């Protein structure tokens with residue numbers, strides 16, 4: 001990434017309370033370069049400029065750390081080009097990651113990025129999230145997603161693989177108050193409820209974001 005994008009990344013992460021060291025910055029930069037390289041051949045993201053990648057993919061992914069801390073096991077459902085799981089793994093290596101996506105080329109990209117960055121404790125799986133329950137029943141401390149689905153559908157997929165005291169976090173690209181209000185009855189029927197909605201502004205953009213934290217009733 002160009003220097004200005006690296007600076008936006010460092011400053012944006014710091015605004016979220018995440019101080020990136022030189023090695024983490026270099027890994028995030030390598031990841032962004034690999035994303036751009038693959039994106040010329042396969043469609044991983046519509047976001048292609050360095051500064052946009054820095055803020056809307058990398059800093060946005062790291063905002064998950066407002067709600068999630070290691071150690072623990074984390075599942076990222078519908079992770080696409082590796083967001084938020086790969087940036088979060090780079091910064092919080094004591095989170096053991098499982099990342100799933102229904103599109104094989106996206107998982108191939110993630111596997112390549114994991115090799116390139118020498119990440120350990122990261123499993124990328126080409127499966128539909130609905131099929132995870134047998135192998136991964138009650139396995140995860142955290143089940144997260146970004147830009148994935150409506151809240152009740154996501155929670156229905158997440159609950160079978162969540163540990164009893166685990167937490168589900170939906171990363172929403174705008175203020176989520178209305179969606180949360182509309183989801184209450186469906187969540188209640190699933191045996192879950194919203195514990196917290198963390199509203200914030202994505203650094204460097206002014207864009208509204210929400211983290212919706214959900215647990216079992």
Ligand SMILES: C[S@@+](CC[C@H](N)C(=O)[O-])C[C@H]1O[C@@H](n2cnc3c(N)ncnc32)[C@H](O)[C@@H]1O
Nearest residue numbers: 078079080083100101102103127128129146147
């Ligand atoms: C809009 S993309 C978001 C990707 C990434 N989380 C991000 O924020 O950039 C949604 C992803 O969910 C995947 N997906 C949709 N339904 C799925 C399912 N049932 N199980 C696993 N992945 C699914 C799609 O293949 C797609 O890559």
